[in-house]
Amino acid sequence: MGIEVNGKTYETDEEGYLTNLGEWNEDVAAAIAVEEKIDMTQNHWEVVNFLREYYNEYQIAPAVRxxxxxxxxxxGPEKGSNSYLYELFPYGPAKQACKIAGLPKPTGCV
Amino acid sequence: MSEGVSKRFMFVNRKAPYGSVYALEGLEVVLISAAFDQDVSLAFIDDGVYQLLRGQDTKAAGMKNFSPTYRALEGYDIEKLYVERESLEARGVAEADLLVDVKVLGREEMAALMDEQDVVIGF
Amino acid sequence: MLHIVNKSPHERSTLAACLAHARAGHAVLLIEDAVVAATRGSAATLAALPAGVSLYVLSPDLQARGLAGQLAEGITAVDYRGFVDLVAAQPRVQSWL
Structure with missing residues (x-):
């Protein structure tokens, strides 16, 4: 499977997660977001960028908790809640935000 | 989960990373265990102490360096990391060479701690 | 605690690590390749057995390797039923990999 962006095909697994996270860029993220039916706002990007920083530091995608x-x-505490994250990513920050951030599915994702 | 009884789980790591899949698999099991609100601790004995060594660089070996993930354990509320003193000494490794904060225990203390657990799982 | 070891002491340090952490009242069961540690010729590997720790060997694995006649003194051979009894008698099991 794959996703086509600007004439280039990026390989994904059967669930739509980017195979090679090194290939990630904002255009790919935007394209995955379209497939996930997410309208990316600054708040969405904030979470996506946070996830990428977390991954760079710890080499895993964090569990939702x-x-x-x-x-x-x-x-800020107003953003550190399940309701805030699920409002941004209705199918779950793990399933959608990680996918858009180009990360693998989180370990311990239950 | 709040109604469940919390048990004491200890994961005992005694293999070096990369040569086999035990260290990485053990780490993944630990991360998953964090979702179940149990009292989790990790023990590093024998070659398991090499899992925590600073300065791991797997680029040339073409493998994923999972050592930074041990630093994520704190965020998962897994803060009980025990390293056996005799195992460090036998390998010429100092506590300062480790990439996370740990508690160093003598072998007898480690054995006593293992004996207090409800479940001990080795990797 | 029932400790289970399945590696030969001539190949791995698993048995030594187990014995170093076994405490009085515990039992150690040798299975698979670890049964070689239960023979008279290899009994030196058990010198580190702490006081109060009882030692067992799984006889089917001993027999399979032609070692049934060489069981060292002080080690109890058990069959699969005995294995189950040991698990039931001890509050916890620790498998040493």
Missing amino acids: VLTKAIGKKL
């Missing part, structure tokens, strides 16, 4: 806590710490 861990993401919520870490977002609250970094971006």
